[in-house]
Amino acid sequence: MNNQERDQPPIFRWIKTECGRAKYADLSNRSGFTAKARLGWFVVIAAARDWRLPNPDQSSES
Template identity: 65%
Template sequence: MEQPAIHRWIKTECGRAKYAELAARPGPLARLRLGWFVLIAALRDWPLSNHPGGSES
């Protein structure tokens, strides 16, 4: 099963869960908050590995 492209940028399970929650909300303010979340989460997760769970083992 192929992972969504956003998983390349948001690597933690809790971040992915929060992304799914925010992406389900309607409205322009919700879209703005989602964009802000993706930006901050991608910056925080940048040094982590791309393996599931963020570990290399």
């Protein structure tokens, strides 16, 4: 595991697109109940949409 992977939130295992990760970062910095509810809803939808995509953080080399 490299430094970049260690610095990222564990949720990035399920949110794989660059725009999804940017939106997650934006929503996670907001406070309040409605903001946290929206973040939870976003994570569920984003993870479901990105489920089949390859993880960009894992190298294809073994």
